[in-house]
Amino acid sequence: MTAKASSVKFHPSLRLYRYSVKRTMGLTVLMTVFMLLLCPGYVITSINRRLIIQSYNVYNFDGIAPAVIFMVTLITCGAALLYLFVNFSFLYSRSGSDFFHSLPIKRTKLLASRFFASILPIFVPMVLTYASMLGILALDHVEGSIRLILTGFACNILILLMCAAFTMIFIVCAGSVFDLIISFVTFNIGVIVVQMINSALCQQYLWGYPSDSEYAMILRSSPFYYAFVNFYGLIDGGAKYVDGYPLFTLKLVIITLLSLIAVFLLYRHRKSEKSGVSYAYKFIYIVCAIIVGIVGAYLVGVLFSDGNINLIFWIFTVVGGLLAAVTFGAINDRGFKTVKKSLIIGGASVVCLSLTALTLFGGFFGYSTRIPSAERVKSATVSFSWYEIDFTDPDLIFKLHSEIVQDGANNDNYDYLDISYTLKNGKSFKRAFYVDLNDYIDTLLEIYRSDENKASIEKQFNSFTENNLAISLYSDENTVDGLYLTPAELTRLKEAYLKDISSATANSITGELYCTLDISGFDKDYEYLRESFYVEEGFKNTLEVINSLDLEARAKSVDNEG
Amino acid sequence: MITAAKLTKIFDGKKALDNIDLSINDGSIYGLVGSNGSGKSTFLRLATGIYTPDGGEITADGEKIFDNFRKKTEIAYLGDTPYFLPHATIKETARLYRTVYPNFDNKLYNRLLEIFPLDYKAKIATMSKGMQRQAALIMAIASSPKYLLLDEAFDGLDPVIRKVLKSILIEGAENRSMTTVIASHNLRELEDLCDSVGLIHGGNIIFSDPIETLKGKLHKVQTAFERIPELSVFSGLDVLKIERSGSLITMIVRGEEDGIMAYINRLSPIFAECIEPTLEEMFVYELGVTGYDSKSIIS
Numbered sequence: 131m132t133a134k135a136s137s138v139k140f141h142p143s144l145r146l147y148r149y150s151v152k153r154t155m156g157l158t159v160l161m162t163v164f165m166l167l168l169c170p171g172y173v174i175t176s177i178n179r180r181l182i183i184q185s186y187n188v189y190n191f192d193g194i195a196p197a198v199i200f201m202v203t204l205i206t207c208g209a210a211l212l213y214l215f216v217n218f219s220f221l222y223s224r225s226g227s228d229f230f231h232s233l234p235i236k237r238t239k240l241l242a243s244r245f246f247a248s249i250l251p252i253f254v255p256m257v258l259t260y261a262s263m264l265g266i267l268a269l270d271h272v273e274g275s276i277r278l279i280l281t282g283f284a285c286n287i288l289i290l291l292m293c294a295a296f297t298m299i300f301i302v303c304a305g306s307v308f309d310l311i312i313s314f315v316t317f318n319i320g321v322i323v324v325q326m327i328n329s330a331l332c333q334q335y336l337w338g339y340p341s342d343s344e345y346a347m348i349l350r351s352s353p354f355y356y357a358f359v360n361f362y363g364l365i366d367g368g369a370k371y372v373d374g375y376p377l378f379t380l381k382l383v384i385i386t387l388l389s390l391i392a393v394f395l396l397y398r399h400r401k402s403e404k405s406g407v408s409y410a411y412k413f414i415y416i417v418c419a420i421i422v423g424i425v426g427a428y429l430v431g432v433l434f435s436d437g438n439i440n441l442i443f444w445i446f447t448v449v450g451g452l453l454a455a456v457t458f459g460a461i462n463d464r465g466f467k468t469v470k471k472s473l474i475i476g477g478a479s480v481v482c483l484s485l486t487a488l489t490l491f492g493g494f495f496g497y498s499t500r501i502p503s504a505e506r507v508k509s510a511t512v513s514f515s516w517y518e519i520d521f522t523d524p525d526l527i528f529k530l531h532s533e534i535v536q537d538g539a540n541n542d543n544y545d546y547l548d549i550s551y552t553l554k555n556g557k558s559f560k561r562a563f564y565v566d567l568n569d570y571i572d573t574l575l576e577i578y579r580s581d582e583n584k585a586s587i588e589k590q591f592n593s594f595t596e597n598n599l600a601i602s603l604y605s606d607e608n609t610v611d612g613l614y615l616t617p618a619e620l621t622r623l624k625e626a627y628l629k630d631i632s633s634a635t636a637n638s639i640t641g642e643l644y645c646t647l648d649i650s651g652f653d654k655d656y657e658y659l660r661e662s663f664y665v666e667e668g669f670k671n672t673l674e675v676i677n678s679l680d681l682e683a684r685a686k687s688v689d690n691e692g
Numbered sequence: 693m694i695t696a697a698k699l700t701k702i703f704d705g706k707k708a709l710d711n712i713d714l715s716i717n718d719g720s721i722y723g724l725v726g727s728n729g730s731g732k733s734t735f736l737r738l739a740t741g742i743y744t745p746d747g748g749e750i751t752a753d754g755e756k757i758f759d760n761f762r763k764k765t766e767i768a769y770l771g772d773t774p775y776f777l778p779h780a781t782i783k784e785t786a787r788l789y790r791t792v793y794p795n796f797d798n799k800l801y802n803r804l805l806e807i808f809p810l811d812y813k814a815k816i817a818t819m820s821k822g823m824q825r826q827a828a829l830i831m832a833i834a835s836s837p838k839y840l841l842l843d844e845a846f847d848g849l850d851p852v853i854r855k856v857l858k859s860i861l862i863e864g865a866e867n868r869s870m871t872t873v874i875a876s877h878n879l880r881e882l883e884d885l886c887d888s889v890g891l892i893h894g895g896n897i898i899f900s901d902p903i904e905t906l907k908g909k910l911h912k913v914q915t916a917f918e919r920i921p922e923l924s925v926f927s928g929l930d931v932l933k934i935e936r937s938g939s940l941i942t943m944i945v946r947g948e949e950d951g952i953m954a955y956i957n958r959l960s961p962i963f964a965e966c967i968e969p970t971l972e973e974m975f976v977y978e979l980g981v982t983g984y985d986s987k988s989i990i991s
Binding site: 142145146148149153220223224225226227228229231232233234235236237239401402403 | 740744762775777788791792
């Protein structure tokens with residue numbers, strides 16, 4: 131006998147890993163070429179165009195880097211999923227499963243060797259692409275942030291691992307390629323749609339639920355959606371509701387670890403005889419069927435009730451839920467063998483939807499009436515009509531919030547009022563209500579006339595530098611736009627306006643205004659500013675200053691000059 | 693030795709193997725016979741560690757097989773449908789086997805390549821069913837297993853290759869003490885190969901014996917008399933079946949050959965001979981004795 135190895139030194143899983151990597155080497159080389167075409171290939175030509183053809187002195191790589199990093203992340207994650215599907219396709223054929231499970235390799239090691247054989251080759255093009263980005267920064271006339279690239283690289287690795295680990299749950303649970311695709315797509319898209327439905331129900335039934343929470347709710351639905359949207363928000367710096375780097379990293383690590391633990395446990399106990407059947411683990415089918423049931427129930431309900439959540443909605447919800455579950459069951463069984471089971475799952479989906487609505491209607495365990503304790507709150511903001519008033523001493527906000535909570539929900543009110551607390555632990559606590567502002571006029575006036583609001587308004591006026599000041603006035607009778615304003619006139623206007631705030635009436639709160647003043651200019655950092663100031667008929671001092679400015683005459687003279 | 697003790701396997705609530713006890717001796721060529729769906733393949737998969745038992749246990753040399761990678765280095769399995777990596781050639785597949793089987797024998801592999809007329813650079817997927825099975829047999833045998841488990845080993849092979857394979861398996865048993873288990877529904881294939889056979893039906897082992905024991909038990913006697921005697925004259929023999937065709941009487945008799953022939957010769961026949969029954973005949977008669985309907989079991 132030849133080619134013998136001692137059992138101590140023999141590591142079949144490691145050797146299988148090397149063998150698998152070699153088998154996909156051609157694909158890895160091809161992917162490397164494509165990724166290098168993107169960066170440095172495309173990026174260098176883009177820089178060259180700007181520097182030479184468009185005669186730029188300096189090219190700022192940070193402008194294009196987020197898009198390149200995001201593209202690289204997308205490509206590498208897509209490739210990882212492709213490699214995983216290829217390397218684990220043996221699970222879906224009886225002969226393939228028999229072959230691999232007859233090999234002298236422990237199950238967990240077989241899983242690990244195939245998993246890493248799918249992931250690690252992708253590091254080659256990924257590292258080369260990021261290295262080329264750093265190389266581009268070293269070029270003459272190119273500037274940019276090394277930190278952005280290194281952060282992007284680190285996040286890319288985390289997202290890649292998370293996507294791969296989470297996808298493995300579906301790969302191990304499915305029994306055939308068709309059902310893998312069905313469960314993978316159904317879950318990851320379905321869970322986003324379910325969160326949208328959840329948000330719609332919150333808006334309908336949960337008193338105090340702020341509508342802008344929908345984005346945050348959807349962001350935290352599918353791990354894929356969360357990873358990519360949050361990541362782009364972070365590197366692009368544009369998104370408002372995304373988690374910061376520490377929390378984002380922590381969440382990715384947790385999802386990856388939990389997924390890997392689940393995958394290893396599931397794979398160890400996966401029965402080989404389940405290859406070729408729909409699902410090796412039924413729970414994934416049940417989860418997906420419930421998701422489909424909920425989505426089907428809601429969509430059919432909405433379709434037949436013209437978008438209103440009423441009795442007709444709930445009747446057709448039952449029809450939709452049952453139909454969707456039976457259809458999904460038929461796809462799963464390749465026929466109608468388990469209609470009874472599907473009907474039970476459809477019923478469960480409708481029950482889930484109804485219970486959610488009922489819980490929300492009941493205030494969701496005190497969500498609607500909860501007010502944070504004063505010692506937890508750092509600052510608060512109240513928004514109503516067109517005002518957004520910030521308070522570092524939120525006593526008045528607590529007072530207003532308590533009054534609203536005491537009065538309870540009233541569906542006939544249409545004035546939107548939003549209260550947002552910034553807590554000392556950095557989190558926020560938001561509630562939004564539809565109220566009749568007249569019911570809280572005293573407290574709202576107290577808030578409006580408060581020293582904090584006046585200080586805030588004064589700060590708004592003071593943020594303008596003396597250069598290029600302009601004023602616009604919008605009222606029912608008259609509109610003048612972009613007229614020159616002197617610094618002295620701005621000061622007079624400010625003093626008059628602040629004086630009038632103290633004597634503001636309910637008209638200011640409910641929005642019965644005489645006019646709106648827009649002042650534009652630049653701040654000390656040369657950033658363009660435009661601030662609005664709302665003037666009611668009772669603001670005598672302000673109106674007097676406005677009249678003295680003789681805006682109509684100025685407008686005419688501007689027209690004549692024009 | 694492969695040993696199954698109270699081995700049970702259940703699929704969707706149905707027992708594919710029901711509490712079976714079976715021992716397969718080292719260095720033997722064991723034929724596991726049974727109709728389709730009788731549980732042969734399930735037994736082989738359990739013996740390879742592909743399936744985990746739902747009851748009882750199956751061991752090789754006293755060690756459980758499932759997820760026991762050291763023991764599995766001694767076991768090679770070839771299923772009824774051989775599996776190959778997509779687009780792989782024989783050369784590439786051999787590289788995989790070399791990777792995971794520490795005892796892969798390159799000399800034997802090269803010898804087998806000479807014996808089986810296959811192009812080792814061609815993609816296996818493009819080969820005929822018989823050639824694919826040959827390729828899979830090369831890999832399994834070259835892995836130098838202590839236990840070679842073959843499911844419908846001869847399917848798709850032409851008669852010449854069947855003969856070659858049988859001699860290779862016999863050689864493996866003689867020179868390397870390789871134990872071969874062949875699951876088949878075709879008794880004739882196993883006739884001149886196996887030294888032990890077991891019959892499995894409905895998830896139960898109906899019997900399992902060395903062929904010599906089976907042969908020693910049963911004899912086919914053909915005899916002729918000048919005057920045809922009453923059949924009751926054979927009552928002193930353990931006759932399982934008796935047929936009369938003219939003056940020729942054919943009997944299946946249980947017992948020692950010498951004793952049977954001495955008894956018949958005392959009746960002064962014109963002609964009497966004791967011939968070996970075929971494996972199929974033995975199975976039919978044994979099944980008849982144990983009360984099974986042989987037609988439903990052996991196809």
